[in-house]
Amino acid sequence: MKLTNRVALITGGGRGIGRAIALAFAREGARIAVLARTTEQVAQVAAEIESEGAVEAMHAECDVSLKESVEHAVGSVMERFGRVDILVNNAGIAESAPLHRTSDELWERHININLNGTFYCTRAALPSMIESGWGRVINIASIAGKTGAAYISAYTASKHGVVGLTRSLAMEVAAKGITVNAICPGYVETEMAAHAIENITTKTGKSETEARDMLNRMSPQNRLVTPEEVAALALLLASEDGRGINGQAINIDGGSVLS
Numbered sequence: 001m002k003l004t005n006r007v008a009l010i011t012g013g014g015r016g017i018g019r020a021i022a023l024a025f026a027r028e029g030a031r032i033a034v035l036a037r038t039t040e041q042v043a044q045v046a047a048e049i050e051s052e053g054a055v056e057a058m059h060a061e062c063d064v065s066l067k068e069s070v071e072h073a074v075g076s077v078m079e080r081f082g083r084v085d086i087l088v089n090n091a092g093i094a095e096s097a098p099l100h101r102t103s104d105e106l107w108e109r110h111i112n113i114n115l116n117g118t119f120y121c122t123r124a125a126l127p128s129m130i131e132s133g134w135g136r137v138i139n140i141a142s143i144a145g146k147t148g149a150a151y152i153s154a155y156t157a158s159k160h161g162v163v164g165l166t167r168s169l170a171m172e173v174a175a176k177g178i179t180v181n182a183i184c185p186g187y188v189e190t191e192m193a194a195h196a197i198e199n200i201t202t203k204t205g206k207s208e209t210e211a212r213d214m215l216n217r218m219s220p221q222n223r224l225v226t227p228e229e230v231a232a233l234a235l236l237l238a239s240e241d242g243r244g245i246n247g248q249a250i251n252i253d254g255g256s257v258l259s
């Protein structure tokens, strides 16, 4: 077991990548807290973990874009488990629009959830890691944090921000036993990718199969990544095995972005 006695907090842990990470960490012995706005989904993931019987799990309603909500939720995790050892900033949204049709609301939604949410959660959880002298911050960014693509300026700007935050914070806490890294996936088989496919079919008239093929072809492996593959990388970063990896933004995209 690679995470025995660790406490892991995963934002957006109700479905998709966050859910896969929560389940993977629980199987390695970590106590789990999953946070999201949709209480039923995080409650279900916590119940699923507890039903396996090995570790404790809790859920809390949280909107990561609201600092009071974050402080309240992180406070409830501290109350239940006494500390946070591993923070996975996974909660995120992705919407597309040409820049000249990007509304203030769409822009601010991306910055508030993807970037400010990562900042609020990290600021709230970090003191516990500094106090214990051990910690892991894992930010689920995107290859959109490394490169650009048409119609996703707001998403790309927010994810570049997450990569920048990762690099600076990693330098700040490197000597305190804490590592800070980002994971940069290409398209992953989740609801988010399903929405992207739906969007392509609506906007271009392509069939669902054609739209999926378009996403597949963005990877040299001609496929989408699975949430479990992202969870396996997160587990490496969270475990002792990953202690030398710090300040990195690691692509998991079949090789579509080579930097």
Ligand code: NAP
Pocket (backbone or CB within 6 Å): 011, 012, 013, 014, 015, 016, 017, 018, 035, 036, 037, 038, 039, 041, 062, 063, 064, 065, 089, 090, 091, 092, 093, 094, 113, 140, 141, 142, 143, 184, 185, 186, 187, 188, 189, 190, 191, 192, 193
């Ligand atoms: P998903 O299936 O849509 O899940 C997103 C999760 O984030 C949900 O649990 C959602 O729960 C939560 N969330 C969204 N807004 C939130 C908020 N304001 N406060 C708290 N929780 C919030 O998406 P996913 O594919 O698993 O994505 C997870 C992360 O991976 C995101 O950061 C995304 O940008 C990144 N990523 C995904 C892909 C991909 O192709 N799927 C590729 C690269 C990077 P509620 O809506 O209930 O709050």
